[in-house]
Amino acid sequence: MDRTGISDEYQDIKAAAVGGEQFPLIEVTDRVMARVRDSGQQRSPRGIRLAGRTAAFSGVLVMLLLVAVTAYAATEYIQIRNHAGEVKVQHVAENPNPGESAPYSQYASKLMDSAKPGELIAYFVRGEKLPEGAKSALQYAGKELRLTDYSAFLGEMNKRKTPVLPKEAGGYVFKSGTIVPGSPSDKEYDTNPLYGQTLDELTAEARQNTGRNLFMKAIPWTEVSSVGAKYTRQGAVIELSATLMHGGPMQVMQPPGATAEKLTVEGREMVHNLVSRPEVQPGFSYHYLNWYNEQQDTYYTATTYGDRELTKEQLLDLVGELIRGGL
Amino acid sequence: MPDGQQVEAIIIRVQQGERECYSRIVDVYQQPIYRYCCRMLGNKQDAEDAVQDVLVKAYQSIGRYKPTVSFSAWLYRIAGNHCLNLLRQQRRQGYFLRLFRPDTAVAGPEEELVERLYSPALEAALGRLSLEERNLLVLRVFEEQSFPEISAILNISSNALHKRMERIKRKVREIMQAEEGISWTGQESVMSTKI
Structure with missing residues (x-):
C-alpha cells in the first residue's frame, strides 16, 4: 500500500500526535541563504577580493545577508562611519549575478562532514582552479562550535578574546552559543611558518597519493570570524550575532524588497531592517537591528522570531539594554 | 509550490x-x-x-x-x-x-498542548524504537511518504519496508496500549484537539 489509505491505516498513531497543520510556520530562507553565501566566502582565499585587495581581515568583509532599502532610497545606501570619519559599514545593492562559486567550494561539505565542531581545516585540492584573488593553494574552512552551557561559552569567548555575549537578553534565557573559527589574517599568514609548512605537507601527500584530490588537515586557529547566541522564552527566540571585522570595513549586500531605517539608540547609530516576504504568506514580514561597535570593531545583528516577535520598539529597548551592557 | x-x-x-x-x-x-x-x-x-x-x-x-x-x-x-x-x-x-x-517549562494545559508533539503514550513508544525505526515511522505515518518514496530515501527495498513497518506498527501499538491501558484504535485523542 502506498500513500492511499495512510490515514486509515495509521489513524490511531496519527491521532496521538500534533497534526502537521499545527506546527508553527517558520521562515529561515534569509538565514540559510546568509550561510550559503558565507560558506562561499569561507571557501574563498582568506576572504573576499575587492578593489584589488584580499579582504578577509585587511580588506573588506562582505555581509551578504540581510537588509535592503526601498527603491526610492537605492541611490543613498546607508553608511556607518567611525569617529575618524571612515566608512565602516556600507550598504550596497546586491549583485544580481553572483557568478559561479569557486570549484574549491564543491569540497566544502566533505570538509565539514569530517571536521569536528570548532576546528579550522586547511585544505588543498589538486587540479582545481583557485578562487579569484587566491594568494596560495591552501584554503580554509571553519566548523562552527555550538555550546549549550553558558559558562563553557563564556570560557571560549574569553579564551578567544571576542566580545562577550550576555547570559540573558531582555528576559530571554541563553539557549546556545556559537563560535566560528576564522581564516588567518594576511599578517599572520605572512609571518607564521605554519601555513607554508601545512601547504608543503599537503602537496607532498598529494604527490604520494594519486588516488584522491582533496588533502586536508586541522590546524590551530587564532582569529574568530563570528560569535552568536540564541535566547528563548517559551517559543519566542532572540538571536544575537557579532561579526568581528578585524580592521576592515563591512559591506552589506541588499536584496530588493525590504526597507532599512537608520536610528540612534544610546548614542549609537543603528539600522532597523524590515523585510516583507509576501511570497511566503500574504502579509508575512520580519525585522531585525544591526549596529557597529567601534571599540570592539564588531558588527552586531539582533533578530526576533518564533511564536512571538518583539515589536520594533521592544527590539530597540532590548538593544539599548545590550549596548548599556557593553555590546 | x-x-x-x-x-x-x-x-x-x-x-x-x-x-x-x-x-x-x-x-x-x-x-x-x-x-x-x-x-x-x-x-x-x-x-x-x-x-x-x-x-x-x-x-x-x-x-x-x-x-x-x-x-x-x-x-x-x-x-x-x-x-x-x-x-x-x-x-x-x-x-x-x-x-x-x-521545549521549555510551560505554564498551563493549553500551552502544554502546543508544546507537546506526541501524547505521553506515543512518546513512550517512540522512545523505545530504534532510531532507524523511528525514522521509518515518521516518514510513513506523519510525512505520509509512499513506500517507493521511502525506498528512494532510505535505499531499502519496498518489500523490506512493508515488513519493517508492520513490525514497527505492532510494537508501537503494544507499547501505547500498555502505557494507556486502553486500545487506541478508533479513539479520539487529546492531540487532535484544535489549538
Missing part, C-alpha cells in the same frame, strides 16, 4: 552557479523539512536549527545531486542522516531519555 520538473529546473540552475536560485528551494522545502525534523528530534527549537543545517548541507552537496531520485527524496535523506547523527550524539551524551522533552 513548483512541481517536480520545476524543482529540477531550479536545481540545474543552482548547479550551474546561480546561487540565489537556491532561495526558492529553501522557500519550498523549509516547512516540510522543519516538520520532519520536529518529529524526529521531538523539539521545535532544535528542529529550527536542524532545518537550517540540512538546507545548507544540501546546498554544499548539490553538485553531487543527480535526478535518479527525486530532489525531495534526496533532501529527506540528508535530513534523516542529520537528525540521526544528532540523536546519536545526544544518546552518547546521556540524555537520550530526555529526547522527547517539551
Whole structure:
C-alpha cells in the first residue's frame, strides 16, 4: 500500500500526535541563504577580493545577508562611519549575478562532514582552479562550535578574546552559543611558518597519493570570524550575532524588497531592517537591528522570531539594554 | 509550490552557479523539512536549527545531486542522516531519555498542548524504537511518504519496508496500549484537539 489509505491505516498513531497543520510556520530562507553565501566566502582565499585587495581581515568583509532599502532610497545606501570619519559599514545593492562559486567550494561539505565542531581545516585540492584573488593553494574552512552551557561559552569567548555575549537578553534565557573559527589574517599568514609548512605537507601527500584530490588537515586557529547566541522564552527566540571585522570595513549586500531605517539608540547609530516576504504568506514580514561597535570593531545583528516577535520598539529597548551592557 | 520538473529546473540552475536560485528551494522545502525534523528530534527549537543545517548541507552537496531520485527524496535523506547523527550524539551524551522533552517549562494545559508533539503514550513508544525505526515511522505515518518514496530515501527495498513497518506498527501499538491501558484504535485523542 502506498500513500492511499495512510490515514486509515495509521489513524490511531496519527491521532496521538500534533497534526502537521499545527506546527508553527517558520521562515529561515534569509538565514540559510546568509550561510550559503558565507560558506562561499569561507571557501574563498582568506576572504573576499575587492578593489584589488584580499579582504578577509585587511580588506573588506562582505555581509551578504540581510537588509535592503526601498527603491526610492537605492541611490543613498546607508553608511556607518567611525569617529575618524571612515566608512565602516556600507550598504550596497546586491549583485544580481553572483557568478559561479569557486570549484574549491564543491569540497566544502566533505570538509565539514569530517571536521569536528570548532576546528579550522586547511585544505588543498589538486587540479582545481583557485578562487579569484587566491594568494596560495591552501584554503580554509571553519566548523562552527555550538555550546549549550553558558559558562563553557563564556570560557571560549574569553579564551578567544571576542566580545562577550550576555547570559540573558531582555528576559530571554541563553539557549546556545556559537563560535566560528576564522581564516588567518594576511599578517599572520605572512609571518607564521605554519601555513607554508601545512601547504608543503599537503602537496607532498598529494604527490604520494594519486588516488584522491582533496588533502586536508586541522590546524590551530587564532582569529574568530563570528560569535552568536540564541535566547528563548517559551517559543519566542532572540538571536544575537557579532561579526568581528578585524580592521576592515563591512559591506552589506541588499536584496530588493525590504526597507532599512537608520536610528540612534544610546548614542549609537543603528539600522532597523524590515523585510516583507509576501511570497511566503500574504502579509508575512520580519525585522531585525544591526549596529557597529567601534571599540570592539564588531558588527552586531539582533533578530526576533518564533511564536512571538518583539515589536520594533521592544527590539530597540532590548538593544539599548545590550549596548548599556557593553555590546 | 513548483512541481517536480520545476524543482529540477531550479536545481540545474543552482548547479550551474546561480546561487540565489537556491532561495526558492529553501522557500519550498523549509516547512516540510522543519516538520520532519520536529518529529524526529521531538523539539521545535532544535528542529529550527536542524532545518537550517540540512538546507545548507544540501546546498554544499548539490553538485553531487543527480535526478535518479527525486530532489525531495534526496533532501529527506540528508535530513534523516542529520537528525540521526544528532540523536546519536545526544544518546552518547546521556540524555537520550530526555529526547522527547517539551521545549521549555510551560505554564498551563493549553500551552502544554502546543508544546507537546506526541501524547505521553506515543512518546513512550517512540522512545523505545530504534532510531532507524523511528525514522521509518515518521516518514510513513506523519510525512505520509509512499513506500517507493521511502525506498528512494532510505535505499531499502519496498518489500523490506512493508515488513519493517508492520513490525514497527505492532510494537508501537503494544507499547501505547500498555502505557494507556486502553486500545487506541478508533479513539479520539487529546492531540487532535484544535489549538
